[in-house]
Amino acid sequence: MSENTSQVANVVVENLRAWNGKAVAEVLEFRGEATLVVPRELLRETAARCLAHPELQFNLLSDATSVDRFPMEPRYEVNYNLVSIPRRDRFRLKVKLSGSDPVVDSLVPVWPGAGWLEREIYDLMGIQFTGHPDLRRILLPEDWVGHPLRRDFPTQGFRDVPSSYIPAFRKPHA
Amino acid sequence: MTTVETPIGSAKTMVLNMGPQHPSTHGVLRIALELDGETVVKADPDLGYLHTGIEKSCEDKTYTQAITLTDRMDYLNPLGNNLVYCLAVEKLLGLEVPKRAQYVRVMLVELQRISSHLVWLGTHAIDLGAMSVFLYCFREREEILKIFELFAGQRMMTSYFRIGGLALDPPAGWRAAIDKFLKMMPSRVDDYETLLTKNRIWMGRTQGIGYISTADAVALSMTGPTLRAAGLAYDNRKIFPYSSYEEFEFDVPTRTESDCFARYMVRVAEMRESLKIVRQAMSKITDDGPVRSLAPGIVPPAREKMKTEMEALIYHFKIFTEGFAPPPGEAFVAVESPRGELGCFVASDGSAKPLRVHFRSPSFINLQALPKIIEGQLISDVIACIGTIDIVLGDVDR
Numbered sequence: 001m002s003e004n005t006s007q008v009a010n011v012v013v014e015n016l017r018a019w020n021g022k023a024v025a026e027v028l029e030f031r032g033e034a035t036l037v038v039p040r041e042l043l044r045e046t047a048a049r050c051l052a053h054p055e056l057q058f059n060l061l062s063d064a065t066s067v068d069r070f071p072m073e074p075r076y077e078v079n080y081n082l083v084s085i086p087r088r089d090r091f092r093l094k095v096k097l098s099g100s101d102p103v104v105d106s107l108v109p110v111w112p113g114a115g116w117l118e119r120e121i122y123d124l125m126g127i128q129f130t131g132h133p134d135l136r137r138i139l140l141p142e143d144w145v146g147h148p149l150r151r152d153f154p155t156q157g158f159r160d161v162p163s164s165y166i167p168a169f170r171k172p173h174a
Numbered sequence: 175m176t177t178v179e180t181p182i183g184s185a186k187t188m189v190l191n192m193g194p195q196h197p198s199t200h201g202v203l204r205i206a207l208e209l210d211g212e213t214v215v216k217a218d219p220d221l222g223y224l225h226t227g228i229e230k231s232c233e234d235k236t237y238t239q240a241i242t243l244t245d246r247m248d249y250l251n252p253l254g255n256n257l258v259y260c261l262a263v264e265k266l267l268g269l270e271v272p273k274r275a276q277y278v279r280v281m282l283v284e285l286q287r288i289s290s291h292l293v294w295l296g297t298h299a300i301d302l303g304a305m306s307v308f309l310y311c312f313r314e315r316e317e318i319l320k321i322f323e324l325f326a327g328q329r330m331m332t333s334y335f336r337i338g339g340l341a342l343d344p345p346a347g348w349r350a351a352i353d354k355f356l357k358m359m360p361s362r363v364d365d366y367e368t369l370l371t372k373n374r375i376w377m378g379r380t381q382g383i384g385y386i387s388t389a390d391a392v393a394l395s396m397t398g399p400t401l402r403a404a405g406l407a408y409d410n411r412k413i414f415p416y417s418s419y420e421e422f423e424f425d426v427p428t429r430t431e432s433d434c435f436a437r438y439m440v441r442v443a444e445m446r447e448s449l450k451i452v453r454q455a456m457s458k459i460t461d462d463g464p465v466r467s468l469a470p471g472i473v474p475p476a477r478e479k480m481k482t483e484m485e486a487l488i489y490h491f492k493i494f495t496e497g498f499a500p501p502p503g504e505a506f507v508a509v510e511s512p513r514g515e516l517g518c519f520v521a522s523d524g525s526a527k528p529l530r531v532h533f534r535s536p537s538f539i540n541l542q543a544l545p546k547i548i549e550g551q552l553i554s555d556v557i558a559c560i561g562t563i564d565i566v567l568g569d570v571d572r
Binding site: 138151153 | 221222225227229230231233234265266268392393394395396397406408413414503504505506508515517519521523529530532534538539541542571572
């Protein structure tokens with residue numbers, strides 16, 4: 001299985017490095033899963049190449065998620081799990097973001113399916129996606145304070161919510 | 175609550191609030207619909223009414239404790255949620271599960287798929303006005319839940335799959351119970367088809383309704399029966415097999431019309447395929463053999479051993495007080511849930527509690543395509559379209 005995975009990683013890494021020498025900063029392999037760490041500036045272009053290049057064809061954005069490694073720096077990681085349905089491959093793109101500047105390019109122009117996934121990450125972990133057409137909270141009420149999936153947000157919350165509290169009704173997207 | 179929507183769009187259109195307590199949303203989903211007459215111009219789903227922060231709660235529990243939380247996400251597919259979480263943690267640990275346990279997992283997950291499709295079929299039919307199908311579907315679903323009760327002692331929140339195998343050996347008499355169900359079920363599926371497939375009202379309400387092109391479905395990350403009804407045979411059980419699915423023979427039903435009717439036909443065909451898998455799994459499961467891997471410190475020792483062996487008692491104590499610590503790393507596993515690709519991402523920092531647990535919930539991501547599907551349709555078809563995506567709000571909001 002690991003041989004197979006290395007092949008997948010090799011195809012993608014070679015293709016991306018041939019296009020731009022800086023596109024792949026690091027290749028991580030763990031338990032047969034390939035993860036490519038991409039510099040923040042090149043994320044959208046790399047993703048677009050993964051989708052469009054005939055040797056890659058990663059047409060399905062399976063999942064996007066984030067990890068908070070507080071108090072380590074760079075604190076945040078955003079992971080995109082990509083699937084190529086025609087080539088039956090799977091790998092992960094990873095971007096590392098510092099705690100002081102958690103901003104990254106949105107991948108909605110590449111995969112429209114990233115829309116809600118990035119809204120969820122923004123809502124729960126407070127990472128900003130530039131170029132996202134509709135970056136609002138999605139699971140929590142509009143007037144919620146903080147981003148609960150951050151490691152420095154206590155599980156019990158940090159304020160008392162009165163029993164009479166009714167969240168503001170979310171206005172429809174204009 | 176003081177704020178009421180200000181109308182959006184031109185003066186010709188009106189905004190209608192559907193939900194959050196609408197019966198056809200099967201949970202609490204609110205959709206703000208902008209209507210021009212009876213035609214939907216714009217739709218904006220509003221979620222989060224069932225958000226319970228399961229992913230955050232997992233970070234405060236040991237790896238074993240978090241299993242009980244997974245049951246409560248997609249409450250029509252608790253075993254599938256157990257499976258994906260256990261597979262992800264097992265991958266993190268590099269743990270092999272005995273074949274016998276893998277087959278039992280496959281068998282129960284396929285029964286779960288049938289029961290979930292039965293709930294979908296019943297509620298979807300009742301939304302479209304076919305009351306009797308609902309009663310028949312829930313009658314058969316009850317039989318499946320009785321089987322789960324036999325195995326796990328619980329009808330719904332089973333927590334039967336554990337890291338490294340199963341919670342318990344399969345109970346005495348399980349073969350007879352499943353045999354009885356397998357004898358009954360094929361003719362029952364035929365009965366549902368008799369009631370619906372050629373029914374002119376059903377055809378009128380579903381054919382040509384809720385179309386989405388294959389390209390749009392892939393671009394919006396749709397998976398599961400919705401994508402297969404659009405003509406793409408993407409099924410994790412075939413493409414990225416897990417839990418020994420590569421040893422089973424079954425077809426992946428697809429259609430090309432990509433409307434509500436096609437999704438109905440795909441799900442009915444999937445029930446038949448699942449019955450085939452359950453039958454094969456039964457013949458593969460041996461009468462005795464281990465159902466838990468041999469991993470002291472991770473998998474709890476047998477009860478009898480604890481009374482005779484000091485080490486077993488120590489391991490038991492350590493597992494349930496401090497848990498176990500997988501090596502630092504990340505693992506992502508995707509399985510095919512009744513609704514589509516259910517993924518679980520677990521990151522470990524080398525401590526006994528997960529650094530991050532994330533679930534890629536198929537309901538959440540498929541629901542994203544709802545505006546695309548219903549814009550331009552009539553308001554009466556919105557109900558058919560929500561039903562046909564088969565969302566579970568517990569899974570959407572987590």
